[in-house]
Structure formats: C-alpha cells, structure tokens
Amino acid sequence: MRAALLISVKDLRQRLRDRSAILVAIVVPLALAYIFSLVLSGVTGGSMTFTYAVVDRDNGPLAHTFTGVVLKEIERQGLIEVRREDSVETARALAASGEIDAAFIIPEGFSGGVQAGGPAMLEVIGNIDAAIGTQVARSLAESFVAELTAVRVGVASVFLAGGADEGETAALAARAAAVPNPVLLEDVSAASRELDPDTFYAAGMAVFFLFFTVQFGVSSLLEERNEGTLSRLVAAPISRSAILGGKLLTSFLLGAVSMTVLILATMLLMGALWGNPLGVGLLVAAGVMAAVGIMGVVATFARNAEQAGQWQSVIAVVLGLLGGTFFPVSQAGGVIEKLSLLTPHSWFLRGLGDLAGGVGPAGVLPATGAMLAFAAVTGGIALIRLRKLTEL
Amino acid sequence: MSVQNILECNGLRKAFGDLVAVGGVGFHISEGETYGLLGPNGAGKTTTISMIAGLLERDRGEVFVDGMPMTTRSVRAKKAIGYVPQELAVYPDLTARENLRFFARLYGMQATDVKRRAEEVLEIIGLGDRAGSRVKEYSGGMKRRLNIGIGLLHRPRLLILDEPTVGVDPQSRNAILESVEELAGAGMAVLYTTHYMEEAERLCDRVGIIDLGQLMAEGTRRELVSLVGERDRVALAASGNLEAAARAMASLESVHEACPGGESIHLLVDQARNLLPRILEEAAKAGASVNGVEVTEPNLEAVFLHLTGKALRD
Ligand SMILES: Nc1ncnc2c1ncn2[C@@H]1O[C@H](COP(=O)(O)OP(=O)(O)OP(=O)(O)O)[C@@H](O)[C@H]1O
Numbered sequence: 116m117r118a119a120l121l122i123s124v125k126d127l128r129q130r131l132r133d134r135s136a137i138l139v140a141i142v143v144p145l146a147l148a149y150i151f152s153l154v155l156s157g158v159t160g161g162s163m164t165f166t167y168a169v170v171d172r173d174n175g176p177l178a179h180t181f182t183g184v185v186l187k188e189i190e191r192q193g194l195i196e197v198r199r200e201d202s203v204e205t206a207r208a209l210a211a212s213g214e215i216d217a218a219f220i221i222p223e224g225f226s227g228g229v230q231a232g233g234p235a236m237l238e239v240i241g242n243i244d245a246a247i248g249t250q251v252a253r254s255l256a257e258s259f260v261a262e263l264t265a266v267r268v269g270v271a272s273v274f275l276a277g278g279a280d281e282g283e284t285a286a287l288a289a290r291a292a293a294v295p296n297p298v299l300l301e302d303v304s305a306a307s308r309e310l311d312p313d314t315f316y317a318a319g320m321a322v323f324f325l326f327f328t329v330q331f332g333v334s335s336l337l338e339e340r341n342e343g344t345l346s347r348l349v350a351a352p353i354s355r356s357a358i359l360g361g362k363l364l365t366s367f368l369l370g371a372v373s374m375t376v377l378i379l380a381t382m383l384l385m386g387a388l389w390g391n392p393l394g395v396g397l398l399v400a401a402g403v404m405a406a407v408g409i410m411g412v413v414a415t416f417a418r419n420a421e422q423a424g425q426w427q428s429v430i431a432v433v434l435g436l437l438g439g440t441f442f443p444v445s446q447a448g449g450v451i452e453k454l455s456l457l458t459p460h461s462w463f464l465r466g467l468g469d470l471a472g473g474v475g476p477a478g479v480l481p482a483t484g485a486m487l488a489f490a491a492v493t494g495g496i497a498l499i500r501l502r503k504l505t506e507l
Numbered sequence: 508m509s510v511q512n513i514l515e516c517n518g519l520r521k522a523f524g525d526l527v528a529v530g531g532v533g534f535h536i537s538e539g540e541t542y543g544l545l546g547p548n549g550a551g552k553t554t555t556i557s558m559i560a561g562l563l564e565r566d567r568g569e570v571f572v573d574g575m576p577m578t579t580r581s582v583r584a585k586k587a588i589g590y591v592p593q594e595l596a597v598y599p600d601l602t603a604r605e606n607l608r609f610f611a612r613l614y615g616m617q618a619t620d621v622k623r624r625a626e627e628v629l630e631i632i633g634l635g636d637r638a639g640s641r642v643k644e645y646s647g648g649m650k651r652r653l654n655i656g657i658g659l660l661h662r663p664r665l666l667i668l669d670e671p672t673v674g675v676d677p678q679s680r681n682a683i684l685e686s687v688e689e690l691a692g693a694g695m696a697v698l699y700t701t702h703y704m705e706e707a708e709r710l711c712d713r714v715g716i717i718d719l720g721q722l723m724a725e726g727t728r729r730e731l732v733s734l735v736g737e738r739d740r741v742a743l744a745a746s747g748n749l750e751a752a753a754r755a756m757a758s759l760e761s762v763h764e765a766c767p768g769g770e771s772i773h774l775l776v777d778q779a780r781n782l783l784p785r786i787l788e789e790a791a792k793a794g795a796s797v798n799g800v801e802v803t804e805p806n807l808e809a810v811f812l813h814l815t816g817k818a819l820r821d
Pocket residue numbers: 507523526527528546547548549550551552553554555593702
C-alpha cells in the first residue's frame with residue numbers, strides 16, 4: 116500500500132509538471148463548456164440570460180400563484196431571473212434599455228376578474244432586441260392564462276354556488292400553477308431531462324474529458340516499460356500489485372481531482388447547478404472508476420504509450436458522443452438512445468438529471484450502480500491484462 | 508565456507524522461444540569481491556543478470572542472494588540488491604534529487620535517512636550542484652551517473668551493474684570505474700558486466716567469460732591468461748628475405764613460433780620486451796628490413812579469442 120502510494124505520488128508529480136495535462140484536465144473542458152453554453156443556449160431557448168420584471172398591480176391570490184409559484188419554480192431551475200418593479204413605466208423603460216428581456220404586467224383586479232368569470236388578461240412588454248426572451252415570456256403568460264380559462268368553468272360554478280372562498284381560489288390557483296410551459300420545458304428537455312444548459316454542458320464536458328484525464332495513470336505503465344524504469348520498479352522490494360495499484364490510484368486521483376476542480380469552477384464561473392453534493396460525489400466516484408477501468412483495458416491492447424493514447428482517445432470520443440456529452444441523445448430515441456446506455460457518460464448525466472429533478476442522493480444509486488458495474492467488469496479485465504505487462 | 512557468498516547461482520537457463528539466451532550459467536561472488544561477466548553483444552549477460560535480480564522468470568536454476576532464495580516475487584532478497592540497468596532508467600521529468608528520494612523510499616528507507624542518503628549519493632556521483640535540475644536537461648554522462656547512483660542508495664549487499672560505461676565520455680567513465688573500486692573496497696559485492704576487456708581487467712577480482720549463453724571460463728586474470736599460455740605476440744612489418752629472417756628468429760631461445768607472411772613476420776615469444784633487440788638484430792643479419800613492430804601481451808581479449816575463435820568486439 117505504501118509503495119502504491121509512493122508510485123502514485125511520483126506519477127502525479129510527473130504529471131503536474133506537464134502543462135498539457137492541466138490543459139486537458141481542466142482548462143479545455145471548462146472553456147468548451149462555457150462556449151457551448153454561451154452559443155448553444157440561445158439556439159435551444161432555455162437560458163440564464165432571460166431576465167424578467169413583474170409588475171403586480173393585482174396583488175390577488177392568482178397573481179401570487181403566477182409570481183410565487185410558476186415563475187419562482189422556473190427561476191429556481193436557473194432558467195430565468197425575476198425582479199419586481201412597482202410601476203409599468205419603470206418596467207417599460209427597463210425593457211427598452213435592454214436591462215430586462217420582458218416584463219409581465221398583472222393588471223389590477225386580475226384575480227377578482229377571473230374569479231368572477233371575466234376574461235383573464237396578462238400583459239407582456241418585450242424588448243424588440245430580445246425576441247426569444249420576449250417570446251418565452253409571452254408563452255409563459257399565455258399558457259398560464261389558457262390554463263386559467265380552461266379550469267374557469269368548473270371554478271365559476273363553485274363560485275356561483277357558494278361564492279369565492281379561500282379554499283376554492285387556492286384550488287384554482289394550484290391547478291393553474293401546474294401550467295406546463297410549452298417553450299421552456301420542451302427546450303430544457305432538449306438539453307437533458309432536467310439539467311439546465313449551463314449544467315448540462317459543464318457536466319458533459321467534465322465527463323467527456325475525464326476519459327482523457329484518467330488515461331495517464333495506466334498508460335504510464337506502458338511508458339515506464341518502454342523507458343526502462345519499470346525494470347527498476349520490478350527490481351525494487353515491492354509487489355507487482357503495488358505497482359499496478361499505484362498506477363490505478365494515479366488515474367483515479369487525477370480523475371477525481373479534475374472533476375472536483377471542474378465542478379467548483381463551473382459553479383463559480385458559469386452558475387452550473389450540479390445538485391446535492393453527496394449525490395454528485397457518488398456519481399463522480401463511480402464515473403471516475405468506470406473511466407479508469409475502460410481506459411485501462413484499452414491501454415492493455417496497445418504496444419506502447421503512444422498507441423495507447425491514440426486508441427484511448429478514439430474510444431473516449433466515441434463513448435462521449437454516444438453518451439450524449441455534446442448532443443443530447445435522449446431525443447434521438449430508438450437504437451441510439453439504447454446504445455447510449457452502454458456508456459458511463461449517459462449514466463452520469465442521467466444521474467445528475469435525476470438529482471436536478473429532486474430525487475436526493477439515494478436516487479442516484481441506479482446510475483451509480485450502472486457505472487460501478489462498468490468499472491468492475493472493465494477494471495477486472497484490465498487488472499488481469501496489466502499484470503502481464505509488469506513481466507519483463 | 509570461510510567467506511560468506513553474497514551471490515550464488517547455479518544452472519541458470521532461459522530460452523526465448525527457440526533461442527536459448529542463457530544455457531546453464533553458474534558462479535558465486537563473495538563479500539567485497541568484484542566479479543565481471545565479459546562477453547560480446549548478445550552473449551546473455553543481461554539475461555543472466557535479470558534472472559539474478561528477480562526481474563525475469565528463469566526456466567531452470569537457482570539463485571541465492573545473501574543466503575535468501577531469489578524469485579521474481581522475493582521482496583526480501585530484492586532488498587539486498589542494488590540494480591543498475593543497462594538502459595537508462597530514470598525519470599526525465601523529475602530532478603536527480605527527486606529520482607533518488609523516490610527510489611530510496613521505494614526501498615523502504617526511513618524519511619530522515621532518505622534525505623541524507625540522497626545528498627550523500629549526489630556527492631558520490633558528482634551531481635550535487637545540478638541536483639535540482641530536471642534530468643532531461645542533463646548530458647548523457649550525467650544521466651548515466653544518476654542511473655548508477657540509484658543503485659547505490661540503499662547500501663545494497665550486492666551491486667549489479669550492467670554495462671554502466673556504454674556511451675560515456677572517457678572522463679565520466681573513469682569516474683564510474685573509480686566509484687566501483689571504492690564501493691568494492693568498502694566491502695560491497697559487485698557484479699559487473701561489460702564487453703570492454705580493459706574494464707574487466709582493471710576492476711574485477713574474477714572474470715567469467717560468457718558467449719552464446721555459456722560460461723566459457725572463469726577465474727582471476729592470471730588464471731584466465733594462463734589458458735592461452737603467457738606468451739606475447741610480436742608482429743613485424745618487414746620486407747626483404749622474410750623466410751630466412753623467420754628461420755633465424757625461430758632458432759632463438761624463447762621464440763616459440765615464427766611465421767613469415769607476405770610483408771610481415773608473426774612470432775610467439777616469452778618476454779617480448781627483453782627479446783626485441785635480438786629479434787631485430789637477427790632480421791638485419793638475414794637481410795630483412797623492419798618497418799614496424801607491434802607487441803601484444805596476453806590479455807582477456809586473447810583469452811576470449813582463444814576460447815571462442817572470435818574477437819570480443821567485431
Ligand atoms: N525479451 C527477449 N525476447 C527475445 N529474445 C531476447 C530477449 N531478451 C534477450 N533476447 C536474446 O537473448 C540473447 C541474449 O541477450 P542479452 O541481452 O542477455 O545479451 P547481452 O550479453 O546483454 O548483450 P549486450 O552486450 O548487447 O547487452 C540475444 O540473442 C537476445 O536477442
């Protein structure tokens with residue numbers, strides 16, 4: 116164990132001297148995640164950049180539902196930002212200046228009017244330059260109003276029978292709050308089931324590059340073999356398991372550290388929301404092990420570190436694409452979606468999606484288990500084959 | 508046994524497919540003794556050493572290091588050996604100091620001892636002032652010295668050096684030979700392989716001559732040389748009546764053989780240096796003029812030639 120640790124520390128020291136390692140492990144994935152989320156989030160529609168103002172001149176229960184439940188929930192997912200304004204003029208000025216994308220105006224007597232069976236009207240003031248943001252705001256308002264209209268008949272009869280009491284208004288509010296938003300929810304699912312675009316690209320790039328980062332540990336066994344230093348390790352009074360253990364530990368530590376740095380960096384720099392730390396920790400640990408196992412097996416088929424690097428890169432790219440780290444494969448459906456289950460990447464993203472969906476740490480156990488299964492199978496094969504590589 | 512054998516190996520054999528790289532090699536080295544394995548490229552030196560150091564699974568034979576049986580899994584026996592591979596085996600991205608400390612720890616040295624010993628070895632190999640530079644910035648000779656230094660770190664009972672001077676400038680080479688002499692003087696047993704006859708003659712108490720995976724002969728320099736007879740070879744470049752000159756020389760006492768060639772005469776003599784004036788005198792009398800003289804005293808090269816019918820270096 117001590118020897119494995121010594122070898123691993125030595126490997127890490129060697130690796131950290133190499134600038135390109137840090138580039139691959141941290142800088143490139145971070146930059147790509149940032150660029151993707153910047154460029155592609157506009158296309159897919161879901162975005163952090165939508166800032167809305169709400170002018171609530173009604174102050175009734177339905178207005179509170181709209182602002183306190185519907186908008187709040189979407190805001191919680193990190194897709195929009197909502198601020199309150201007191202006057203329509205201010206909101207209009209903010210929209211005109213581009214400081215906000217759009218403003219919702221809830222007219223005076225909105226709740227009372229709807230309860231009395233009148234037409235539901237929400238006003239949206241948009242910025243011409245923020246066409247998508249305005250469109251999204253309009254869809255939000257329309258779908259909320261449409262839902263109110265649809266349920267009004269039932270509610271109206273309740274009102275007629277016994278007048279509007281608190282409970283019934285709340286029931287109406289609750290049903291209206293369940294309003295599905297056609298624009299936002301569809302486009303969010305285009306990224307991944309529940310992940311917002313920033314988190315999706317952060318997670319996608321992190322797990323994609325993880326498979327490059329962990330290559331070093333196992334490939335370095337080949338490198339030591341070619342460079343002759345392996346004969347020194349074998350001549351030393353340590354077991355072969357210690358040599359192998361050291362190499363696997365190196366890969367694991369490189370993967371775990373780079374993932375941790377990426378998670379923290381994307382949280383701070385991009386506002387990515389990874390979710391419950393314990394759940395994320397489980398997913399990362401299992402994901403790193405799976406990556407080490409798979410890259411380990413690939414390396415054992417290569418003649419030298421260079422060839423191993425090439426093969427590993429091909430496998431990492433194929434698995435990454437298939438696993439939906441660049442483009443969501445969940446939408447492709449059919450064979451591709453099924454195939455994606457053969458990649459740890461898709462399980463990792465799935466687990467994060469579940470976390471974002473609010474399942475709590477225990478909810479990631481299926482995804483964690485799937486990745487551990489990858490790790491166990493490939494790691495086992497890798498160990499058997501790697502042991503041969505320590506024979507001179 | 509009066510002196511403890513640090514290394515004992517018998518009947519070592521290793522084949523790679525059909526090629527028998529080492530076929531039944533055995534010898535022993537006692538405390539403070541330097542043993543040389545002298546042989547040409549491909550003779551089986553590295554293969555033999557690899558079996559002794561527990562790097563290579565052997566087909567047959569046994570190895571004991573400091574009384575402990577050696578296999579590829581013998582942690583204890585390996586600790587008694589300092590191994591310096593033929594190819595450079597150092598980490599180029601690390602500094603010399605880091606290389607030394609890593610291997611010192613790997614050999615189980617205590618933390619405080621690790622640092623002190625690394626500095627000591629840096630002094631021994633003369634890299635003290637460059638210890639903090641990365642090894643990839645070193646010259647070839649400096650790398651070689653570090654390669655050797657790593658083998659000395661844990662004060663092994665047996666130091667194995669596999670052709671440590673190949674590709675080294677004369678100065679570094681001399682420094683390496685001096686260090687080996689010092690270490691042996693301090694009681695370390697040394698196993699030294701080389702295909703340089705001069706190194707074997709200078710360093711080794713005993714030499715094993717190896718070719719085609721077989722130990723052809725073994726002994727001190729004197730013992731080995733006596734195999735070819737302690738006669739000197741003299742080659743005269745000459746012209747004129749070489750036949751007559753050769754006949755006259757052959758009649759001299761302590762000239763055992765004199766063969767005339769096209770433009771030369773080859774002699775096998777005792778004590779060539781003392782005899783040379785008389786040989787030249789005979790040549791002049793017989794009407795031959797001598798243009799050049801080359802004297803070869805018997806050495807391991809000659810022994811090798813005698814044993815294998817070929818030169819050590821071709
Ligand atoms: N791993 C191997 N696989 C196949 N053949 C090998 C292997 N190692 C050595 N040999 C062969 O065994 C023979 C002895 O090689 P070895 O390296 O022991 O010679 P050596 O005396 O050390 O030579 P040199 O002076 O060139 O280092 C050679 O013919 C070599 O080609």
